[in-house]
Amino acid sequence: MGSESASAMRTSLIEFLIESAQKLQVTPIVKYTALSLFADRFYHYLSLSRFESGDKVSSWLLQPLRESNLQLFALVALWISSKMHNSHQLRVKSFKSLGDTVIKEQHFTTRDFLEAEVILMQVMDFEIGAGNTAFIFLEELLFQLKAVAKVGDLVNFEACMDIMDLLYEKEESSILYSSPYSLAASVLVASYVITVPRQRWEFPILHWVKFVTTCKEEDILEIVGDILKHVFDPSC
Known part of the structure; x- marks a missing residue:
């Protein structure tokens, strides 16, 4: 084939x-x-x-x-x-x-x-090992965000899942799932950018995610850029 x-x-x-x-x-x-x-x-x-x-x-x-x-x-x-x-x-x-x-x-x-x-x-050698998934980490991050900032309620969780589906459907972007924690952080940031009204962007989402996850800011920015490219350009 x-x-x-x-x-x-x-x-x-x-x-x-x-x-x-x-x-x-x-x-x-x-x-x-x-x-x-x-x-x-x-x-x-x-x-x-x-x-x-x-x-x-x-x-x-x-x-x-x-x-x-x-x-x-x-x-x-x-x-x-x-x-x-x-x-x-x-x-x-x-x-x-x-x-x-x-x-x-x-x-x-x-x-x-x-x-x-x-x-x-x-x-799979009878080893399921399903606890290390991006979705679980994403749920945890959004829960933490809602606990510290009201803007967390404005992040559309359905949009988060739509992004995750899209990344799975596109083979070239599915590799992002090999780093589930940084992917979860990046999906949250991307959904924040897409669904939260711009006039409510006063919360420093990128710095907060970096602090909570210890992921590198440049790594998150790179993945967020890839996500937005796939969301807004279906030909990618």
Whole structure:
């Protein structure tokens, strides 16, 4: 598969996962943990083509790779995430029912979902490790900001999540998720710039974020610049 077609497939899969999360009405932490499991770890593993040598897994679900099969794994990532974060997690039949509706090229059984779950866990060496996500850090930062400044109430949290979705959808910007703490700080600053009225910009958001996170100011500025470029120039 060429690099352009591979990039297009990745974008399509990320959009599929985000749309599926909306249809299932999962909480944001479930969605972003699933994105981390699927995009940062599982899909990255597949992109290295390790599976072709039988390094960890061998299954008809991966050989050959089809978009419909990868859509199954995106739903399974949401399923695993829901079991991690929800006291009343969604049952597998909820994901199968959605898969029957939105996956057009293939019909998957409950057994296929269970097999895909085992494969995904094998790829991650059964280590989920979902506490180190940008979304968790972002929530914490916004909570702290609201505690020290009224302007925190003006920061649109939906805009923060829209930015995070956009960065995941664009492969060239998804690398920012490798530094979740600095990314969370930068998303907060970018959302502040975008959603807070300019006449209320008296709060020194950049200096505050630098102080709270110990991130370097130049690093935050660079990431904020990348974020604003992707938000205001869809061609990037």
